[in-house]
Every structure is written in structure tokens, then in C-alpha cells.
Amino acid sequence: xxxxxxxxxxxxxxxxxxxxxxxxxxxxxxxxxxxxxxxxxxxxxxxxxxxxxxxxxxxxxxxxxxxxxxxxxxxxxxxxxxxxxxxxxxxxxxxxxxxxxxxxxxxxxxxxxxxxxxxxxxxxxxxxxxxxxxxxxxxxxxxxxxxxxxxxxxxxxxxxxxxxxxxxxxxxxxxxxxxxxxxxxxxxxxxxxxxxxxxxxxxxxxxxxxxxxxxxxxxxxxxxxxxxxxxxxxxxxxxxxxxxxxxxxxxxxxxxxxxxxxxxxxxxxxxxxxxxxxxxxxxxxxxxxxxxxxxxxxxxxxxxxxxxxxxxxxxxxxxxxxxxxxxxxxxxxxxxxxxxxxxxxxxxxxxxxxxxxxxxxxxxxxxxxxxxxxxxxxxxxxxxxxxxxxxxxxxxxxxxxxxxxxxxxxxxxxxxxxxxxxxxxxxxxxxxxxxxxxxxxxxxxxxxxxxxxxxxxxxx
Ligand code: NAD
Numbered sequence: 001x002x003x004x005x006x007x008x009x010x011x012x013x014x015x016x017x018x019x020x021x022x023x024x025x026x027x028x029x030x031x032x033x034x035x036x037x038x039x040x041x042x043x044x045x046x047x048x049x050x051x052x053x054x055x056x057x058x059x060x061x062x063x064x065x066x067x068x069x070x071x072x073x074x075x076x077x078x079x080x081x082x083x084x085x086x087x088x089x090x091x092x093x094x095x096x097x098x099x100x101x102x103x104x105x106x107x108x109x110x111x112x113x114x115x116x117x118x119x120x121x122x123x124x125x126x127x128x129x130x131x132x133x134x135x136x137x138x139x140x141x142x143x144x145x146x147x148x149x150x151x152x153x154x155x156x157x158x159x160x161x162x163x164x165x166x167x168x169x170x171x172x173x174x175x176x177x178x179x180x181x182x183x184x185x186x187x188x189x190x191x192x193x194x195x196x197x198x199x200x201x202x203x204x205x206x207x208x209x210x211x212x213x214x215x216x217x218x219x220x221x222x223x224x225x226x227x228x229x230x231x232x233x234x235x236x237x238x239x240x241x242x243x244x245x246x247x248x249x250x251x252x253x254x255x256x257x258x259x260x261x262x263x264x265x266x267x268x269x270x271x272x273x274x275x276x277x278x279x280x281x282x283x284x285x286x287x288x289x290x291x292x293x294x295x296x297x298x299x300x301x302x303x304x305x306x307x308x309x310x311x312x313x314x315x316x317x318x319x320x321x322x323x324x325x326x327x328x329x330x331x332x333x334x335x336x337x338x339x340x341x342x343x344x345x346x347x348x349x350x351x352x353x354x355x356x357x358x359x360x361x362x363x364x365x366x367x368x369x370x371x372x373x374x375x376x377x378x379x380x381x382x383x384x385x386x387x388x389x390x391x392x393x394x395x396x397x398x399x400x401x402x403x404x405x406x407x408x409x410x411x412x413x414x415x416x417x418x419x420x421x422x423x424x425x426x427x428x429x430x431x432x433x434x435x436x437x438x439x440x441x442x443x444x445x446x447x448x449x450x451x452x453x454x455x456x457x458x459x460x
Contacts, residue, residue, distance in 0.1 A: 001165060007178050009160040010106045010133035019103060019131045022077060028128045031156045033070045036063055039152055043117060046144035052283040057237060062117040065395060069122050072397040072414055073129040080418045090457045094431040101422035103131030105181030110172055112187040113141035113285055114241040120149060123184045126417025133161055137175060140168040141285055180204050182421055189406055207410030207420050210403055211333045212360040216246035216390065217350050217376060219367035220254050227366040228262030232270065234390030236317040239282035240337035244362045246390050247334050250350045253343035260321055260341060264304040267317045276314050283313040284336060293336035299327040300340060347372055354380045359405035364390050383407050
């Protein structure tokens with residue numbers, strides 16, 4: 001494909017002004033919504049083929065999440081687009097000012113394989129709501145879903161509005177050589193660095209939604225039954241291949257054995273005695289990732305799970321105790337169905353453990369002590385914090401979602417996503433009725449008068 005030509009056709013369309021109106025934005029979002037509803041079955045089949053995602057899970061976290069993003073955007077678009085009035089200082093009197101959220105132009109959206117529908121289309125919702133054209137690059141590692149998405153996008157949009165370019169790294173690299181007005185990347189930190197340096201060549205702003213190790217702190221006195229269920233659900237949904245899944249648990253050593261027991265019970269309640277036979281349990285995306293995860297199973301003591309089958313790309317939901325801090329499990333984001341549980345003596349120790357590591361996308365705290373919840377949040381850094389639950393913050397469309405430091409930059413979802421794809425353009429209007437000469441050279445000894453006026457009006 002001739003990327004330069006494609007992007008030029010989108011830029012021409014953008015520069016024609018066609019994408020700026022609320023009507024265009026709504027009609028694009030409406031088309032996407034209708035196509036998602038129409039094709040939901042085919043999409044769910046493709047997700048099952050790629051990740052063995054259950055229809056229930058896919059409905060909630062993929063199609064359902066994008067549809068609710070669209071509905072949220074349609075509901076709030078008018079107020080998001082509204083110019084914000086601002087007061088003008090003395091220097092600009094008489095005058096008026098406002099800030100207009102304006103579309104950036106042509107956006108590139110690069111997405112990963114773990115939530116291949118949500119992570120491609122949810123940024124698209126924000127891009128369209130903000131009045132941009134977009135080029136989409138789905139992940140090649142979820143090929144069934146990528147091919148359904150190519151069909152879907154091609155059937156509702158013209159290439160000069162929204163185009164989709166399937167393929168692997170070479171397609172992404174080809175696209176990244178071009179000049180875009182915004183790049184929205186979701187995926188690993190290592191590729192995030194490449195994306196950012198490619199964007200730097202054109203001074204293109206980027207949003208990077210990256211990964212990291214999300215800690216889950218469980219304090220003494222936490223509601224352990226619910227905590228175990230919510231931690232196990234967050235970790236083992238999508239076979240652990242979720243960027244905001246709790247990556248490891250730090251638990252007060254006084255309640256560790258109780259929590260371990262309840263985690264084991266939660267796993268067997270959700271997936272049965274043999275999770276391999278459960279229709280609700282997913283598979284690892286490919287052999288390379290399976291081998292990476294299988295190697296990690298060597299650490300610690302198995303509390304539940306631990307078995308694996310390469311032919312079926314299966315790794316059991318596994319909880320591990322007695323994992324050494326310097327084991328490979330604790331060095332990199334696990335991104336699979338393995339949950340190490342580490343004990344701490346004091347909450348300060350848990351906080352120090354988190355502080356010493358790169359800032360994650362999310363920190364989870366299970367505690368019934370409000371003061372401790374607040375202290376842990378205040379003394380750590382992360383994209384977000386979720387207290388007494390895991391992962392559900394992603395489904396709160398009105399909360400900005402994004403990382404900080406090594407987990408990324410910028411934010412997505414709702415108004416935050418709209419802002420990400422918008423430029424805040426200041427517009428100042430001046431009256432020509434009043435034009436005091438003291439502003440212009442030559443300065444005719446008016447400094448004293450100027451200072452008096454300044455003191456009178458501004459107090460400085
Ligand atoms: P991936 O391998 O599918 O890569 C993501 C995208 O980058 C794909 O479209 C791929 O084609 C492209 N790509 C790969 N190599 C490239 C290169 N050299 N140059 C340019 N583009 C390239 O997905 P992944 O990176 O394995 O995704 C998993 C990671 O994503 C995990 O770390 C996870 O935590 C993170 N993630 C983050 C979020 C979030 O919202 N913050 C969501 C999901 C996943």
C-alpha cells in the first residue's frame with residue numbers, strides 16, 4: 001500500500017473541513033456502533049479463535065466496552081466540543097478569549113493482540129469524536145480478529161476517513177516513516193520506545209499505553225473472601241494477558257495463608273477442578289509467549305495450578321507462594337496466568353517495595369482501613385489506583401486511563417481520550433475601538449504612568 005498517498009488523502013479530507021462538524025463525528029460514531037452490533041457474533045467467534053475468549057468475557061471487555069465508549073461520547077460530544085471562555089488580562093483589554101478543542105488531523109492507532117477489538121476501536125472512538133481521520137494498524141498476532149476488523153472498517157468507512165492496514169512490524173514501521181498529527185500506541189514498552197523515536201522525527205505527539213508490573217497490596221483486616229475472588233478474576237481473565245491485571249500480590253504475612261487458601265478456592269469456583277475444560281478460561285496467544293510463561297513456572301511453591309500443555313497453548317491459572325524477589329517472575333511483567341504472592345511485615349515495607357520499582361499502570365489496595373488506603377495511594381506513583389477491586393477502573397468510561405513513567409504517557413477513554421486527540425487552540429479577539437499610544441514606541445516617559453496603572457489594576 002502507498003502509505004504516503006493514503007495519508008495525503010486523509011489530510012486533504014481533514015483540510016476540507018469536513019470532519020470538524022458535530023454531525024460528521026456523530027455519523028462516524030453511529031456507523032461504527034451499528035456495525036459492531038451487526039457483526040458482534042462474527043467478532044466474538046474471531047476472538048474465540050485467537051484467544052479462546054469466552055463470548056461472555058468478550059462481550060463485556062471488547063465489543064461492550066467499545067459500544068459504551070461510543071454511547072458516552074455521543075452523549076457528551078456537544079459539551080466536550082464547546083469552546084471554553086477565558087477572562088483576558090489588562091494587556092488585552094478590551095478583548096475576549098476562548099479555547100477551542102480542535103482536531104489534530106490524521107491519527108495513527110497501533111494496537112496489540114490481547115484485547116484486539118477494544119484496544120483498536122476505543123482509541124478510534126476518541127479520534128473520531130475529536131474530529132480526526134485515522135489509520136489503524138491491528139496486531140498481526142490476533143489474525144482472525146484482524147481480518148474481521150479489516151472487513152468491518154472497510155465496509156463502513158472510506159479510506160480517506162478511516163483506513164485499516166493489517167500486517168506485522170514491517171507495516172507499522174512503514175507507517176511510522178510517515179508524518180501523522182498524533183500517534184496512539186498500545187503495547188510493550190520496548191516497542192513504545194521505537195514508536196516514540198519514530199514520532200520524534202516528525203515532532204508528532206504520542207500517547208503511549210504501555211505495561212508493567214501492577215502490584216496488589218492486601219492488608220490485615222481486608223475482606224479476604226471478596227479480595228481473593230476479585231484478584232483471581234483480574235489475574236486470570238483472558239488467561240492473564242491483561243495490561244492492568246494484578247501482576248503480583250503483597251500480603252500482610254499475618255493473613256497470607258488465609259488469602260492463599262481463598263485464592264485457590266476462587267480459582268476452582270470460577271474455572272472448576274480442571275480449568276482446561278472450562279469454557280470460560282482462555283489460552284495463551286502463541287507458542288513464543290507460552291514458552292516464555294512456561295519457563296516462569298519453575299519459581300516458587302505451587303498453591304494451585306502449575307500444569308501446562310503446549311499443544312493446546314494452555315497454562316493453568318497458577319498461584320505461587322515463596323517466590324524469591326530476584327526470580328525471573330519478579331523482573332518482568334508476567335502477562336499470563338501466574339500470580340506470585342509475597343508476604344510483608346509492615347505496610348511501610350510494602351510501600352517501599354512498590355516505590356523501588358518502575359511506576360505501574362495500576363496499584364490495587366485491598367484494605368478496610370481508610371487511612372492506610374490513602375497513605376498507600378499518596379506514597380506511591382501509578383497510572384491509577386483501585387481500592388478493593390481489580391481491573392474494573394478500565395470500564396469507568398469517565399475516568400482517564402493511562403500510565404505514568406515507564407507505564408506510558410497520555411490518557412484514553414471518555415473526555416480524556418477526546419482531549420488526547422484534540423489541540424487546545426487559544427483564540428483571542430481584540431477590539432479596534434481603543435488603542436492607547438503608550439503601548440507603542442517611542443516610549444515618551446510613560447513608564448511611571450504605566451507602573452501606576454499596573455499597580456492600580458493588578459496590584460503589582
Ligand atoms: P504486539 O506484539 O501486538 O505489538 C503491539 C503493536 O506494535 C502491534 O500492532 C505490532 O505490530 C506493533 N509492533 C511490533 N513490533 C514493532 C516494531 N518493531 N515497530 C513498530 N511497531 C511494532 O503487542 P505486545 O507489545 O506484545 O503487547 C503486550 C504489551 O502491551 C504488554 O506489555 C501489555 O502490558 C501492554 N498493554 C498495555 C495496555 C494499556 O492500555 N496500557 C493494553 C494492552 C496491552
